[in-house]
Amino acid sequence: xxxxxxxxxxxxxxxxxxxxxxxxxxxxxxxxxxxxxxxxxxxxxxxxxxxxxxxxxxxxxxxxxxxxxxxxxxxxxxxxxxxxxxxxxxxxxxxxxxxxxxxxxxxxxxxxxxxxxxxxxxxxxxxxxxxxxxxxxxxxxxxxxxxxxxxxxxxxxxxxxxxxxxxxxxxxxxxxxxxxxxxxxxxxxxxxxxxxxxxxxxxxxxxxxxxxxxxxxxxxxxxxxxxxxxxxxxxxxxxxxxxxxxxxxxxxxxxxxxxxxxxxxxxxxxxxxxxxxxxxxxxxxxxxxxxxxxxxxxxxxxxxxxxxxxxxxxx
Amino acid sequence: xxxxxxxxxxxxxxxxxxxxxxxxxxxxxxxxxxxxxxxxxxxxxxxxxxxxxxxxxxxxxxxxxxxxxxxxxxxxxxxxxxxxxxxxxxxxxxxxxxxxxxxxxxxxxxxxxxxxxxxxxxxxxxxxxxxxxxxxxxxxxxxxxxxxxxxxxxxxxxxxxxxxxxxxxxxxxxxxxxxxxxxxxxxxxxxxxxxxxxxxxxxxxxxxxxxxxxxxxxxxxxxxxxxxxxxxxxxxxxxxxxxxxxxxxxxxxxxxxxxxxxxxxxxxxxxxxxxxxxxxxxxxxxxxxxxxxxxxxxxxxxxxxxxxxxxxxxxxxx
Numbered sequence: 001x002x003x004x005x006x007x008x009x010x011x012x013x014x015x016x017x018x019x020x021x022x023x024x025x026x027x028x029x030x031x032x033x034x035x036x037x038x039x040x041x042x043x044x045x046x047x048x049x050x051x052x053x054x055x056x057x058x059x060x061x062x063x064x065x066x067x068x069x070x071x072x073x074x075x076x077x078x079x080x081x082x083x084x085x086x087x088x089x090x091x092x093x094x095x096x097x098x099x100x101x102x103x104x105x106x107x108x109x110x111x112x113x114x115x116x117x118x119x120x121x122x123x124x125x126x127x128x129x130x131x132x133x134x135x136x137x138x139x140x141x142x143x144x145x146x147x148x149x150x151x152x153x154x155x156x157x158x159x160x161x162x163x164x165x166x167x168x169x170x171x172x173x174x175x176x177x178x179x180x181x182x183x184x185x186x187x188x189x190x191x192x193x194x195x196x197x198x199x200x201x202x203x204x205x206x207x208x209x210x211x212x213x214x215x216x217x218x219x220x221x222x223x224x225x226x227x228x229x230x231x232x233x234x235x236x237x238x239x240x241x242x243x244x245x246x247x248x249x250x251x252x253x254x255x256x257x258x259x260x261x262x263x264x265x266x267x268x269x270x271x272x273x274x275x276x277x278x279x280x281x282x283x284x285x286x287x288x289x290x291x292x293x294x295x296x297x298x299x300x301x302x303x304x305x306x307x308x309x310x311x312x313x314x315x
Numbered sequence: 316x317x318x319x320x321x322x323x324x325x326x327x328x329x330x331x332x333x334x335x336x337x338x339x340x341x342x343x344x345x346x347x348x349x350x351x352x353x354x355x356x357x358x359x360x361x362x363x364x365x366x367x368x369x370x371x372x373x374x375x376x377x378x379x380x381x382x383x384x385x386x387x388x389x390x391x392x393x394x395x396x397x398x399x400x401x402x403x404x405x406x407x408x409x410x411x412x413x414x415x416x417x418x419x420x421x422x423x424x425x426x427x428x429x430x431x432x433x434x435x436x437x438x439x440x441x442x443x444x445x446x447x448x449x450x451x452x453x454x455x456x457x458x459x460x461x462x463x464x465x466x467x468x469x470x471x472x473x474x475x476x477x478x479x480x481x482x483x484x485x486x487x488x489x490x491x492x493x494x495x496x497x498x499x500x501x502x503x504x505x506x507x508x509x510x511x512x513x514x515x516x517x518x519x520x521x522x523x524x525x526x527x528x529x530x531x532x533x534x535x536x537x538x539x540x541x542x543x544x545x546x547x548x549x550x551x552x553x554x555x556x557x558x559x560x561x562x563x564x565x566x567x568x569x570x571x572x573x574x575x576x577x578x579x580x581x582x583x584x585x586x587x588x589x590x591x592x593x594x595x596x597x598x599x600x601x602x603x604x605x606x607x608x609x610x611x612x613x614x615x616x617x618x619x620x621x622x623x624x625x626x627x628x629x630x631x632x633x
Binding site (some may be wrong): 046 | 330421430591
């Protein structure tokens with residue numbers, strides 16, 4: 001039996017629209033910087049793809065500290081989309097991303113539809129960037145972010161506008177779980193031309209210092225990530241797959257609390273074509289490569305020829 | 316000193332993820348614990364080059380068991396000393412038990428393995444001129460990097476070096492470790508802070524908030540007093556690590572006396588390797604080429620990768 005398994009390696013490659021990833025494991029936006037920061041701790045060529053931190057048109061200082069706090073099985077963050085802005089991103093970060101051995105996706109955020117369009121148009125002209133992920137779900141900024149992602153009409157308008165100006169760019173739309181019915185938002189994004197859905201962003205949360213009776217985070221509230229949110233994330237991926245993505249044939253990038261191969265497999269079985277790892281990679285960058293290996297071992301054990309055969313196989 | 320993000324594609328990384336073995340663990344004064352870790356192979360080689368002021372991110376749980384309980388985030392801990400050679404390097408950590416992570420760490424025994432990332436951050440910049448006097452100021456949990464810095468200065472032939480160590484009370488510095496067995500019937504005292512500085516022949520002034528030992532007052536008062544009463548130190552390089560309020564006061568003293576001062580900052584950290592953008596400190600820097608945010612008056616720098624050591628003049632003390 002062992003000899004049989006050895007003769008053919010399972011195919012780990014997946015397709016996100018027109019982009020092929022060598023395996024389904026990606027980094028989640030905002031948790032892995034601009035990639036090279038991770039390279040001393042994990043061989044990034046082993047990953048399927050990389051999603052950068054959010055880029056806005058103008059540089060953003062971000063929120064005042066304290067910006068993160070650990071909670072049971074997770075962490076709250078309120079970074080506030082701190083980034084160097086479009087110009088300096090193109091000057092300083094893009095040359096580094098061009099050397100990346102794997103497909104790179106840039107996360108785009110903004111306060112207005114015009115800003116999303118401006119940033120997206122500019123980035124879509126860069127040949128080395130495989131696609132854009134529209135962040136319509138950041139819980140830590142006053143304008144934009146979540147205010148777009150919780151209103152299906154706004155989602156439709158925004159995604160349509162970017163689609164119109166970037167007709168051939170792979171568009172991923174990242175959804176927030178902070179809504180009553182995520183499938184309504186998912187459908188709006190798909191109808192407006194999203195090629196891929198990524199879900200989920202963080203859950204809104206808060207932590208209070210009982211001595212000072214003040215919020216611990218400088219921004220008062222933050223987004224919860226980490227193992228604590230995984231069951232909710234798996235459920236939302238399952239729902240969006242069943243109610244929207246399957247019929248529309250739109251692939252899902254599943255994320256939320258993944259820290260080992262088994263977590264990633266849950267998302268794939270629930271309907272995700274690819275997965276992204278965030279908080280766990282920040283703590284233990286080596287887990288990214290371990291997750292790829294773990295998925296491969298699983299496919300061998302369960303006689304799958306390809307990881308694509310496993311997608312949405314929930315019994 | 317530039318951040319190493321642009322150089323990190325070089326063939327031999329200056330940092331990495333390693334497993335270390337606990338070689339010793341014991342109390343260090345009444346408030347702290349002393350942990351000695353051994354790194355072999357590549358980890359030893361990498362840590363042999365660690366600089367004073369650098370830190371490690373230590374996992375306070377078993378990373379092998381993914382479902383293990385224990386704190387999610389690693390704990391940033393300053394390097395208090397490096398010894399050994401031939402890639403069997405010993406790493407000293409002096410830490411305070413504050414929460415579940417450090418409590419877990421305190422329960423590790425000799426032979427146990429821990430996982431760490433390091434050495435991280437930019438260390439203190441040691442001047443080329445070893446004639447330049449140096450004053451090392453450590454308050455509370457800010458002392459450990461000063462032990463390592465004292466070693467490094469001694470190795471670089473700095474002769475005129477003194478330390479000022481601050482704490483709340485005497486028991487931080489002096490403890491009766493055995494009141495019964497001592498043959499002289501005198502209680503046996505341990506002076507862990509002084510002993511730690513002794514290996515580099517660095518003299519140490521102690522300051523306690525309650526006056527129970529040494530100078531009665533803060534390290535800032537002790538430094539002022541020292542500079543007023545001793546000659547030949549007014550051009551000394553100041554190095555400081557401790558709580559933010561203390562660092563601010565040292566920075567103001569340095570400005571008043573026109574002295575160079577490097578401060579080693581602490582901040583709430585998640586990743587420790589420059590990706591999560593949590594551990595920001597406000598700085599003024601008009602030349603924004605190597606930083607992450609742009610603003611003429613204020614910008615944020617990361618304690619983990621731009622620091623933890625900064626020129627005190629650049630910090631905006633909020």
